Amino acid sequence: MRLLHTADWHIGRTIEGRDRLPEHEAFFDELIQITKDESIDAVLMAGDVFDSVNPPAKGEELFYESMARLADGGNIPIIIIAGNHDHPERLSAARTLLRKQEIYIQGYPTLTPLRVPVRHKDTYLNIAALPYPSESRLKESFSHEEDELVHRDAYDAKIHHLFNTLTRSFSSDEIAIAMSHLFVAGGSGTDSERPIEVGGAYTVRATQLPDNVQYTALGHLHRPQNIKHAKAPARYAGSPLAFSFSETGYAKSVSIIDVEPGKTATINEVHLSAGKPLVKWHAEEGLSEVHQWMAEKKDANAWIELEVHVTDSLTMEEIYEIKKSYPGILTVRPIFPEFEYEYTVNRKHVPIEELFSQFYKRQTGGAMPDEAVTRLFLELLNEEGGEPS
Known part of the structure; x- marks a missing residue:
């Protein structure tokens, strides 16, 4: 099976007051073409669809129209999770309608994995989807711990527990993927990400990512990069557009994941030409x-x-x-x-x-x-x- 991993679209974001919607339109045109050229079976979008919890109407219109085109009438399943910029309820409000086109949107963390049918492959894709797991969205507080290290370790352990629960039913006979929107220790950030950790409290160690999946698709960091020390291949796809001048000189891309049941995934990049440098x-x-x-x-x-x-x-x-x-x-x-x-x-x-x-x-x-x-x-x-x- 061939998967496309993307993240951090930030639809609605401006730069010094300049509208970037035309660049997003060009990106979606390119993304749709890539799915055709690369024979993509499913698309993973790891959070931050929008740049704010109240995105502009034109941005929402572009999102829904582009997803309908990308899904190709349900032939290409799309799995989307909320990032820290997204409003979980607003993002997933149309999930019932979208599900008919095999577009799966998850706003809040749950303990139930997704089992997505891939029609033309006559198989299923198992996904441990963990949208941005803040304390408020988890409905659990770690702030009572005054010691920052204790707070961080408690959060780290919680994320590990969530992934263990989500992947408990996974079998090596089927393809198993994890995806989340969080900050993994050792990742290289830029000036354009909104911090999701306070003093490192929301930082997760790479070793806490699941080991019984073939790939973990991550969102939040805008620079494409593999995660060292993870027990299974894990990667940030990065953002499709450069959002700050700290990203000057860095190529933008989407990640192509080739995976078979019980085998290690292989990862390749397809560089993007849409978006102004x-x-x-x-x-x-x-x-x-x-x-x-x-x-x-x-x-x-x-x-x-x-x-x-x-x-x-x-x-x-x-x-x-x-x-x-x-x-x-x-x-x-x-x-x-x-x-x-x-x-x-x-x-x-x-x-x-x-x-x-x-x-x-x-x-x-x-x-x-x-x-x-x-x-x-x-x-x-x-x-x-x-x-x-």
């Missing part, structure tokens, strides 16, 4: 270099974070004109020559104007506030009741 521009020669790149249409199909070396502060009008002239540029950060951050040892003996000047320099990358800005700050400070102690 996120790139960083470092214009060391100043605005002239920026204008040259814009004239060359450099990275025309990308989202751009711009750092430009300047000697004087850029006005809001100049920044606006740059973004207007080249819509892919999301942020403009001026870099000033030979700037070193200054830190005051004893702020009690430093005039408030100097403290503000130091703060302004740190926030702008080295620019000095002019007299009007400083005066406005002092006026606002006086309105608030005086200098800070």
